[in-house]
Amino acid sequence: MKSNMADMVFEGLLRIADDNLILGHRTSEWCGHAPTLEEDLALPNIALDLIGHAQTLYCLACEINSRYKNEDQLAFLRLEHEYKNLLLVEQENGDFGNTVLRLFYFSTFMKYFWERVKIECCFTKLKEFSEKAFLETSYHSRYASQWVVTLGDGTDESNLKMSNAIANLEPFLGELFNNDDFTEMCSQNDFLPEPTSIFDSWKNEVKAILQKGNLDFPDIILKKRGGRKGEHSEAFGYLLSDLQYMQRAYPNSSW
Amino acid sequence: MEKGTEKAWDVLKDLTDPELPFLTLDDLGVIREIKRNDKNHVVTIAPTYIGCPAISVIEEKIASELKKIGISAIIEKSFSPPWSSDWISENGRKKMEEFGISPPHPRKADTIGEPLLKDVKCPQCTSYRTEKVSEFGSTACKSLYRCLDCKEPFDHFKCV
Numbered sequence: 001m002k003s004n005m006a007d008m009v010f011e012g013l014l015r016i017a018d019d020n021l022i023l024g025h026r027t028s029e030w031c032g033h034a035p036t037l038e039e040d041l042a043l044p045n046i047a048l049d050l051i052g053h054a055q056t057l058y059c060l061a062c063e064i065n066s067r068y069k070n071e072d073q074l075a076f077l078r079l080e081h082e083y084k085n086l087l088l089v090e091q092e093n094g095d096f097g098n099t100v101l102r103l104f105y106f107s108t109f110m111k112y113f114w115e116r117v118k119i120e121c122c123f124t125k126l127k128e129f130s131e132k133a134f135l136e137t138s139y140h141s142r143y144a145s146q147w148v149v150t151l152g153d154g155t156d157e158s159n160l161k162m163s164n165a166i167a168n169l170e171p172f173l174g175e176l177f178n179n180d181d182f183t184e185m186c187s188q189n190d191f192l193p194e195p196t197s198i199f200d201s202w203k204n205e206v207k208a209i210l211q212k213g214n215l216d217f218p219d220i221i222l223k224k225r226g227g228r229k230g231e232h233s234e235a236f237g238y239l240l241s242d243l244q245y246m247q248r249a250y251p252n253s254s255w
Numbered sequence: 256m257e258k259g260t261e262k263a264w265d266v267l268k269d270l271t272d273p274e275l276p277f278l279t280l281d282d283l284g285v286i287r288e289i290k291r292n293d294k295n296h297v298v299t300i301a302p303t304y305i306g307c308p309a310i311s312v313i314e315e316k317i318a319s320e321l322k323k324i325g326i327s328a329i330i331e332k333s334f335s336p337p338w339s340s341d342w343i344s345e346n347g348r349k350k351m352e353e354f355g356i357s358p359p360h361p362r363k364a365d366t367i368g369e370p371l372l373k374d375v376k377c378p379q380c381t382s383y384r385t386e387k388v389s390e391f392g393s394t395a396c397k398s399l400y401r402c403l404d405c406k407e408p409f410d411h412f413k414c415v
Contacts, residue, residue: 038389038399045391052306056332128335132305135337135415143390 001064008185009123010065011084012192014074015228016113017057018085021075022236023106024050025243026093035096042143046103049136060125072254076247080240081230088172090227090236097151097158098165104144105169105206109176110137112201116193123191145209152213159214166210166218174222177202182228260289263296263328266320273312274394277354280313284342287333296321296328301338303415304395340396340415351412352378357400359414375411377402387411 001009028047034040058071068074089106093099114134121127151158177195186192199220207217226232246253267289268281280286280300288299298317302310314330321328340359343351348358357378374383382404392399397410 038391041393041399042389042391045395048306048308048395049304050306052304056305056334128333129305132302132334132337136305139390146390 005189006064008182008189008191010061011182012186013057013061013064013126015084017054017061017074018083019089019106020050020057021054022083022085022239023089023103024048024054025239026089026091027099027103029093030099039096043099046140046143049140053133053136056129057126060129072247076244080232080237083227083232083236083240084230085227086172086175087224087227087233088169088176090232090239091169091172092235094165094168095161097147097161098168100144100147100151101162101165102169103140104148104209105173105176107137107140107144108205109198109202111141112198113193116198120190121192122189141205148209148215149213152210152215162213162215166215170218170220171223173218173220175225175227177220178222178225178228180228257288257290259291260296262324263289263298263321263326266324267298267317270313270316270320273309273316274396275351275354275356277350278347282344282347282350284344284347285313285338286317294327296326297331298328299331299333301333301336301342303338305334307395338415340412343412355379355409356397357409357411359412362414375400377405377407378409379407380405385409 024047027043027050030040030043031047032040034043054075055071058068058074061074062068062070088102091102111134114130114137117126117130118134121130148162152162153159177199179194179196183192183194187194187197203217203220210217224233267286268279270280272278272280272283272285275283283303285300285303286298287301288297290297290299298321300310300313300317310332317330318328339362341362343359351358355378357375360375375385375387376383377385377400380402382402384403385400386403387398388401388408389399391397392410396415397412399408400411401408
Protein backbone atom coordinates (compact mmCIF):
# COMPACT_ATOMS: atom_id res chain seq x y z
CA MET A 1 0.00 0.00 0.00
CA LYS A 2 1.31 3.49 -0.87
CA SER A 3 2.05 5.63 2.16
CA ASN A 4 -0.69 8.23 1.58
CA MET A 5 -3.19 5.41 1.05
CA ALA A 6 -1.96 3.74 4.22
CA ASP A 7 -2.43 6.99 6.18
CA MET A 8 -5.97 7.24 4.87
CA VAL A 9 -6.86 3.67 5.75
CA PHE A 10 -5.30 4.01 9.21
CA GLU A 11 -7.23 7.19 10.00
CA GLY A 12 -10.46 5.75 8.60
CA LEU A 13 -10.14 2.61 10.71
CA LEU A 14 -9.40 4.70 13.80
CA ARG A 15 -12.53 6.79 13.38
CA ILE A 16 -14.79 3.73 13.24
CA ALA A 17 -12.88 1.83 15.91
CA ASP A 18 -12.91 4.78 18.32
CA ASP A 19 -16.67 5.26 17.89
CA ASN A 20 -17.20 1.61 18.74
CA LEU A 21 -14.76 1.50 21.64
CA ILE A 22 -16.14 4.60 23.32
CA LEU A 23 -19.79 3.67 22.89
CA GLY A 24 -18.86 0.14 24.02
CA HIS A 25 -17.30 1.59 27.16
CA ARG A 26 -20.32 3.81 27.85
CA THR A 27 -22.67 0.87 27.33
CA SER A 28 -20.61 -1.29 29.68
CA GLU A 29 -21.20 1.27 32.44
CA TRP A 30 -24.73 -0.17 32.68
CA CYS A 31 -23.40 -3.52 33.82
CA GLY A 32 -25.04 -4.19 37.17
CA HIS A 33 -27.23 -1.06 36.96
CA ALA A 34 -29.80 -1.84 34.27
CA PRO A 35 -33.50 -1.60 35.19
CA THR A 36 -34.14 -5.35 34.81
CA LEU A 37 -32.01 -8.48 34.77
CA GLU A 38 -32.73 -9.04 31.06
CA GLU A 39 -31.40 -5.58 30.19
CA ASP A 40 -28.46 -6.16 32.47
CA LEU A 41 -27.58 -9.07 30.18
CA ALA A 42 -28.45 -7.29 26.96
CA LEU A 43 -26.43 -4.09 27.43
CA PRO A 44 -23.12 -5.72 28.42
CA ASN A 45 -23.61 -8.17 25.53
CA ILE A 46 -23.92 -5.22 23.17
CA ALA A 47 -20.94 -3.54 24.82
CA LEU A 48 -18.92 -6.70 24.16
CA ASP A 49 -19.93 -6.63 20.52
CA LEU A 50 -18.97 -2.98 20.15
CA ILE A 51 -15.62 -3.46 21.88
CA GLY A 52 -15.06 -6.57 19.75
CA HIS A 53 -15.62 -4.50 16.62
CA ALA A 54 -13.17 -1.90 17.91
CA GLN A 55 -10.58 -4.55 18.73
CA THR A 56 -10.69 -6.10 15.26
CA LEU A 57 -10.45 -2.69 13.60
CA TYR A 58 -7.53 -1.64 15.82
CA CYS A 59 -5.76 -4.88 14.86
CA LEU A 60 -6.18 -4.01 11.19
CA ALA A 61 -4.90 -0.50 11.92
CA CYS A 62 -1.79 -1.91 13.64
CA GLU A 63 -0.99 -3.99 10.58
CA ILE A 64 -0.87 -0.76 8.60
CA ASN A 65 0.92 1.53 11.03
CA SER A 66 3.90 -0.04 12.75
CA ARG A 67 4.04 2.77 15.32
CA TYR A 68 1.53 0.78 17.33
CA LYS A 69 2.52 -2.71 18.44
CA ASN A 70 -0.93 -4.02 19.25
CA GLU A 71 -4.56 -3.07 19.65
CA ASP A 72 -4.20 -2.33 23.35
CA GLN A 73 -1.79 0.50 22.61
CA LEU A 74 -4.38 2.12 20.41
CA ALA A 75 -7.23 1.55 22.82
CA PHE A 76 -5.50 2.43 26.06
CA LEU A 77 -2.36 4.44 25.53
CA ARG A 78 -3.30 7.33 23.28
CA LEU A 79 -3.93 10.83 24.57
CA GLU A 80 -7.29 12.52 24.49
CA HIS A 81 -6.72 14.50 21.27
CA GLU A 82 -5.61 11.35 19.44
CA TYR A 83 -9.06 9.78 19.68
CA LYS A 84 -11.23 10.48 16.63
CA ASN A 85 -14.66 9.38 17.87
CA LEU A 86 -17.86 11.37 17.51
CA LEU A 87 -18.98 13.61 20.37
CA LEU A 88 -22.28 11.68 20.31
CA VAL A 89 -20.76 8.46 21.65
CA GLU A 90 -18.73 10.02 24.47
CA GLN A 91 -21.62 11.84 26.18
CA GLU A 92 -22.73 10.46 29.51
CA ASN A 93 -25.38 7.73 29.37
CA GLY A 94 -28.15 9.70 31.05
CA ASP A 95 -31.19 7.57 31.79
CA PHE A 96 -32.04 4.24 30.19
CA GLY A 97 -34.15 5.95 27.50
CA ASN A 98 -31.30 8.24 26.52
CA THR A 99 -28.96 5.24 26.37
CA VAL A 100 -31.17 3.16 24.07
CA LEU A 101 -32.00 6.14 21.86
CA ARG A 102 -28.31 6.86 21.28
CA LEU A 103 -27.69 3.17 20.63
CA PHE A 104 -30.56 3.19 18.14
CA TYR A 105 -29.19 6.25 16.30
CA PHE A 106 -25.66 4.89 16.19
CA SER A 107 -26.36 1.24 15.35
CA THR A 108 -28.83 2.19 12.63
CA PHE A 109 -26.16 4.45 11.13
CA MET A 110 -23.55 1.68 11.36
CA LYS A 111 -25.92 -0.86 9.84
CA TYR A 112 -26.24 1.21 6.66
CA PHE A 113 -22.56 2.12 6.80
CA TRP A 114 -21.47 -1.55 6.84
CA GLU A 115 -24.00 -2.39 4.19
CA ARG A 116 -22.22 0.07 1.89
CA VAL A 117 -18.72 -1.05 2.89
CA LYS A 118 -19.77 -4.60 2.07
CA ILE A 119 -20.44 -3.59 -1.52
CA GLU A 120 -17.90 -0.93 -2.37
CA CYS A 121 -14.84 -0.97 -0.09
CA CYS A 122 -11.48 -1.44 -1.84
CA PHE A 123 -9.77 -2.65 1.36
CA THR A 124 -10.51 -6.38 1.32
CA LYS A 125 -10.03 -7.06 5.02
CA LEU A 126 -12.51 -4.38 6.01
CA LYS A 127 -14.93 -5.51 3.33
CA GLU A 128 -14.85 -9.04 4.75
CA PHE A 129 -15.28 -7.76 8.29
CA SER A 130 -18.29 -5.69 7.25
CA GLU A 131 -20.31 -8.79 6.36
CA LYS A 132 -20.27 -9.89 9.97
CA ALA A 133 -20.46 -6.38 11.44
CA PHE A 134 -23.55 -5.63 9.36
CA LEU A 135 -25.42 -8.56 10.90
CA GLU A 136 -24.47 -7.60 14.44
CA THR A 137 -25.29 -3.90 14.12
CA SER A 138 -28.65 -4.82 12.55
CA TYR A 139 -29.41 -6.79 15.66
CA HIS A 140 -28.41 -3.90 17.95
CA SER A 141 -30.53 -1.50 15.92
CA ARG A 142 -33.56 -3.76 16.19
CA TYR A 143 -33.10 -4.29 19.93
CA ALA A 144 -32.80 -0.54 20.57
CA SER A 145 -35.69 0.35 18.24
CA GLN A 146 -38.03 -1.88 20.25
CA TRP A 147 -37.20 0.04 23.41
CA VAL A 148 -37.62 3.41 21.68
CA VAL A 149 -41.14 2.40 20.63
CA THR A 150 -42.01 0.79 23.96
CA LEU A 151 -40.91 3.80 26.00
CA GLY A 152 -42.19 6.43 23.56
CA ASP A 153 -45.56 4.72 23.34
CA GLY A 154 -45.65 3.90 27.06
CA THR A 155 -46.79 6.22 29.82
CA ASP A 156 -46.82 10.03 29.82
CA GLU A 157 -43.68 9.95 31.90
CA SER A 158 -41.77 7.53 29.67
CA ASN A 159 -42.83 9.51 26.59
CA LEU A 160 -41.60 12.72 28.23
CA LYS A 161 -38.27 11.09 29.08
CA MET A 162 -37.83 9.95 25.49
CA SER A 163 -38.69 13.43 24.20
CA ASN A 164 -36.07 14.83 26.55
CA ALA A 165 -33.56 12.28 25.24
CA ILE A 166 -34.30 13.37 21.67
CA ALA A 167 -33.66 17.00 22.62
CA ASN A 168 -30.56 16.04 24.57
CA LEU A 169 -28.92 14.12 21.70
CA GLU A 170 -30.03 16.44 18.92
CA PRO A 171 -26.98 18.76 18.96
CA PHE A 172 -24.68 15.79 18.33
CA LEU A 173 -26.42 14.29 15.30
CA GLY A 174 -25.08 16.79 12.78
CA GLU A 175 -21.55 15.51 13.29
CA LEU A 176 -22.67 11.97 12.44
CA PHE A 177 -23.58 13.11 8.94
CA ASN A 178 -20.86 15.69 8.41
CA ASN A 179 -18.67 15.22 5.36
CA ASP A 180 -15.19 16.67 5.60
CA ASP A 181 -12.09 16.63 3.38
CA PHE A 182 -11.16 13.27 4.81
CA THR A 183 -14.51 11.56 4.20
CA GLU A 184 -14.46 12.95 0.64
CA MET A 185 -11.02 11.46 0.05
CA CYS A 186 -12.17 8.10 1.45
CA SER A 187 -15.16 8.08 -0.82
CA GLN A 188 -13.17 9.10 -3.92
CA ASN A 189 -10.82 6.20 -3.28
CA ASP A 190 -13.68 3.71 -2.79
CA PHE A 191 -12.59 3.12 0.78
CA LEU A 192 -15.51 4.35 2.90
CA PRO A 193 -18.91 5.82 2.04
CA GLU A 194 -19.59 9.50 2.74
CA PRO A 195 -21.69 9.97 5.89
CA THR A 196 -24.23 12.10 3.98
CA SER A 197 -24.84 9.25 1.55
CA ILE A 198 -26.31 7.21 4.42
CA PHE A 199 -28.60 9.97 5.63
CA ASP A 200 -31.75 9.14 3.65
CA SER A 201 -31.87 5.46 4.62
CA TRP A 202 -31.12 6.37 8.23
CA LYS A 203 -33.73 9.13 8.33
CA ASN A 204 -36.48 6.93 6.88
CA GLU A 205 -35.91 4.21 9.42
CA VAL A 206 -35.43 6.48 12.44
CA LYS A 207 -38.44 8.60 11.54
CA ALA A 208 -40.69 5.55 11.21
CA ILE A 209 -39.61 4.19 14.60
CA LEU A 210 -39.98 7.56 16.36
CA GLN A 211 -43.43 7.95 14.83
CA LYS A 212 -44.45 4.53 16.14
CA GLY A 213 -43.41 5.76 19.58
CA ASN A 214 -45.32 9.05 19.21
CA LEU A 215 -42.06 10.97 19.15
CA ASP A 216 -40.91 13.83 16.94
CA PHE A 217 -37.99 13.45 14.56
CA PRO A 218 -35.27 15.96 15.56
CA ASP A 219 -33.80 18.74 13.39
CA ILE A 220 -30.49 17.59 12.07
CA ILE A 221 -28.14 20.47 11.50
CA LEU A 222 -24.48 20.73 12.33
CA LYS A 223 -24.24 22.14 15.84
CA LYS A 224 -21.54 20.52 17.92
CA ARG A 225 -18.51 18.93 16.33
CA GLY A 226 -14.84 18.36 16.94
CA GLY A 227 -14.51 14.68 17.77
CA ARG A 228 -13.18 13.75 14.34
CA LYS A 229 -10.37 16.28 14.88
CA GLY A 230 -9.65 15.11 18.40
CA GLU A 231 -11.45 18.03 20.06
CA HIS A 232 -13.61 16.41 22.70
CA SER A 233 -16.15 17.44 25.30
CA GLU A 234 -15.52 17.53 29.04
CA ALA A 235 -17.17 14.16 29.61
CA PHE A 236 -14.47 12.46 27.53
CA GLY A 237 -11.59 13.16 29.92
CA TYR A 238 -13.39 11.41 32.77
CA LEU A 239 -14.28 8.51 30.49
CA LEU A 240 -10.66 8.05 29.40
CA SER A 241 -9.28 8.15 32.91
CA ASP A 242 -11.60 5.27 33.73
CA LEU A 243 -11.01 3.37 30.48
CA GLN A 244 -7.22 3.69 30.63
CA TYR A 245 -6.73 3.21 34.34
CA MET A 246 -5.40 -0.37 34.29
CA GLN A 247 -2.89 0.15 31.49
CA ARG A 248 -1.67 3.42 33.00
CA ALA A 249 -1.35 2.01 36.51
CA TYR A 250 0.07 -1.35 35.45
CA PRO A 251 1.72 -0.87 32.03
CA ASN A 252 1.54 -3.89 29.72
CA SER A 253 -0.63 -5.81 32.14
CA SER A 254 -2.67 -8.57 30.55
CA TRP A 255 -5.34 -11.00 31.66
CA MET B 256 -9.17 -30.97 4.06
CA GLU B 257 -5.64 -30.48 2.79
CA LYS B 258 -3.38 -33.51 2.64
CA GLY B 259 -1.02 -33.85 5.57
CA THR B 260 -3.33 -32.08 8.00
CA GLU B 261 -5.14 -35.25 9.13
CA LYS B 262 -3.16 -35.50 12.35
CA ALA B 263 -4.07 -31.95 13.32
CA TRP B 264 -7.70 -32.52 12.44
CA ASP B 265 -7.80 -35.66 14.60
CA VAL B 266 -6.89 -33.53 17.61
CA LEU B 267 -9.00 -30.49 16.79
CA LYS B 268 -12.22 -32.26 15.98
CA ASP B 269 -12.76 -33.18 19.64
CA LEU B 270 -12.02 -29.77 21.15
CA THR B 271 -15.03 -28.32 22.91
CA ASP B 272 -16.39 -24.81 23.02
CA PRO B 273 -15.54 -22.99 26.28
CA GLU B 274 -19.05 -21.55 26.68
CA LEU B 275 -20.97 -24.58 25.39
CA PRO B 276 -18.75 -27.38 26.70
CA PHE B 277 -21.09 -30.12 25.49
CA LEU B 278 -20.48 -29.06 21.89
CA THR B 279 -17.29 -29.50 19.91
CA LEU B 280 -15.91 -26.73 17.73
CA ASP B 281 -16.67 -29.09 14.88
CA ASP B 282 -20.35 -29.34 15.91
CA LEU B 283 -20.49 -25.55 15.80
CA GLY B 284 -18.74 -25.24 12.46
CA VAL B 285 -16.17 -22.86 13.94
CA ILE B 286 -13.09 -24.53 12.42
CA ARG B 287 -13.21 -23.72 8.71
CA GLU B 288 -9.93 -24.87 7.29
CA ILE B 289 -6.55 -26.36 8.12
CA LYS B 290 -3.71 -25.72 5.70
CA ARG B 291 0.01 -26.31 5.77
CA ASN B 292 2.89 -24.17 4.77
CA ASP B 293 6.61 -24.92 5.21
CA LYS B 294 6.76 -24.45 8.94
CA ASN B 295 3.25 -24.20 10.28
CA HIS B 296 -0.28 -25.34 10.13
CA VAL B 297 -2.67 -22.47 9.47
CA VAL B 298 -6.02 -23.01 11.16
CA THR B 299 -8.84 -20.74 10.03
CA ILE B 300 -11.68 -20.20 12.46
CA ALA B 301 -14.94 -18.32 12.01
CA PRO B 302 -15.93 -16.52 15.24
CA THR B 303 -19.62 -16.88 16.09
CA TYR B 304 -19.57 -13.22 17.18
CA ILE B 305 -16.89 -10.62 16.51
CA GLY B 306 -16.56 -9.75 20.20
CA CYS B 307 -17.11 -13.28 21.51
CA PRO B 308 -14.89 -13.54 24.61
CA ALA B 309 -14.46 -17.27 24.01
CA ILE B 310 -12.47 -16.65 20.83
CA SER B 311 -9.13 -15.99 22.51
CA VAL B 312 -9.63 -19.09 24.67
CA ILE B 313 -10.38 -21.13 21.54
CA GLU B 314 -7.28 -19.79 19.81
CA GLU B 315 -5.09 -20.68 22.77
CA LYS B 316 -6.66 -24.11 23.06
CA ILE B 317 -6.09 -24.93 19.39
CA ALA B 318 -2.47 -23.78 19.53
CA SER B 319 -1.67 -25.64 22.76
CA GLU B 320 -3.35 -28.90 21.70
CA LEU B 321 -1.45 -28.92 18.42
CA LYS B 322 1.79 -28.07 20.19
CA LYS B 323 1.37 -31.22 22.28
CA ILE B 324 1.70 -33.32 19.12
CA GLY B 325 4.57 -31.21 17.81
CA ILE B 326 2.66 -29.03 15.40
CA SER B 327 3.16 -25.27 15.49
CA ALA B 328 0.03 -23.46 14.42
CA ILE B 329 -1.02 -20.02 13.30
CA ILE B 330 -4.67 -19.25 13.92
CA GLU B 331 -6.48 -16.90 11.59
CA LYS B 332 -9.93 -15.43 12.00
CA SER B 333 -12.24 -15.24 9.04
CA PHE B 334 -15.37 -13.09 8.81
CA SER B 335 -16.24 -13.81 5.20
CA PRO B 336 -18.47 -15.65 4.75
CA PRO B 337 -19.69 -14.76 8.25
CA TRP B 338 -20.25 -17.67 10.62
CA SER B 339 -23.81 -18.91 10.37
CA SER B 340 -25.90 -20.96 12.75
CA ASP B 341 -26.78 -23.01 9.66
CA TRP B 342 -23.28 -24.48 10.01
CA ILE B 343 -24.16 -26.21 13.28
CA SER B 344 -24.30 -29.95 12.63
CA GLU B 345 -27.38 -32.12 13.13
CA ASN B 346 -25.57 -33.83 15.95
CA GLY B 347 -24.78 -30.43 17.49
CA ARG B 348 -28.44 -29.42 17.36
CA LYS B 349 -29.45 -32.65 19.05
CA LYS B 350 -26.91 -32.17 21.83
CA MET B 351 -28.08 -28.58 22.31
CA GLU B 352 -31.66 -29.67 22.84
CA GLU B 353 -30.61 -32.38 25.29
CA PHE B 354 -28.74 -29.71 27.24
CA GLY B 355 -31.83 -27.50 27.46
CA ILE B 356 -31.00 -24.99 24.73
CA SER B 357 -33.44 -24.62 21.88
CA PRO B 358 -31.44 -24.94 18.65
CA PRO B 359 -31.53 -22.22 15.96
CA HIS B 360 -33.94 -22.24 13.04
CA PRO B 361 -32.67 -22.01 9.47
CA ARG B 362 -31.69 -18.49 8.62
CA LYS B 363 -33.20 -15.94 6.28
CA ALA B 364 -30.82 -13.97 4.12
CA ASP B 365 -29.27 -10.94 5.85
CA THR B 366 -31.08 -11.17 9.14
CA ILE B 367 -29.82 -11.95 12.54
CA GLY B 368 -31.67 -13.39 15.47
CA GLU B 369 -35.11 -13.39 13.89
CA PRO B 370 -36.23 -17.00 13.38
CA LEU B 371 -37.54 -17.98 9.97
CA LEU B 372 -40.13 -20.08 11.75
CA LYS B 373 -41.73 -18.10 14.51
CA ASP B 374 -42.28 -21.18 16.66
CA VAL B 375 -39.63 -21.88 19.21
CA LYS B 376 -39.94 -25.23 20.90
CA CYS B 377 -39.43 -25.56 24.64
CA PRO B 378 -36.50 -27.96 25.15
CA GLN B 379 -37.97 -29.04 28.49
CA CYS B 380 -41.55 -30.05 27.67
CA THR B 381 -41.55 -29.72 23.83
CA SER B 382 -44.44 -27.22 23.87
CA TYR B 383 -44.49 -24.59 21.14
CA ARG B 384 -46.37 -22.14 23.39
CA THR B 385 -43.31 -20.04 24.18
CA GLU B 386 -42.41 -16.35 24.18
CA LYS B 387 -39.28 -14.28 23.91
CA VAL B 388 -38.27 -12.56 27.13
CA SER B 389 -35.13 -10.83 25.92
CA GLU B 390 -33.12 -10.47 22.72
CA PHE B 391 -30.03 -11.32 24.70
CA GLY B 392 -29.47 -14.34 26.90
CA SER B 393 -26.52 -15.52 28.94
CA THR B 394 -24.16 -15.11 25.97
CA ALA B 395 -24.24 -13.09 22.74
CA CYS B 396 -25.26 -16.12 20.70
CA LYS B 397 -28.44 -16.85 22.66
CA SER B 398 -31.71 -15.10 23.44
CA LEU B 399 -33.93 -15.72 26.42
CA TYR B 400 -37.34 -17.41 26.14
CA ARG B 401 -39.94 -18.80 28.49
CA CYS B 402 -42.39 -21.66 28.08
CA LEU B 403 -46.03 -20.73 28.69
CA ASP B 404 -46.90 -24.35 29.51
CA CYS B 405 -44.19 -25.65 31.83
CA LYS B 406 -43.25 -22.03 32.84
CA GLU B 407 -39.54 -22.81 32.59
CA PRO B 408 -37.18 -20.19 31.15
CA PHE B 409 -34.73 -21.40 28.49
CA ASP B 410 -32.07 -20.18 26.09
CA HIS B 411 -32.70 -20.16 22.36
CA PHE B 412 -29.66 -20.20 20.13
CA LYS B 413 -30.07 -17.21 17.78
CA CYS B 414 -30.20 -17.87 14.11
CA VAL B 415 -27.37 -15.93 12.56
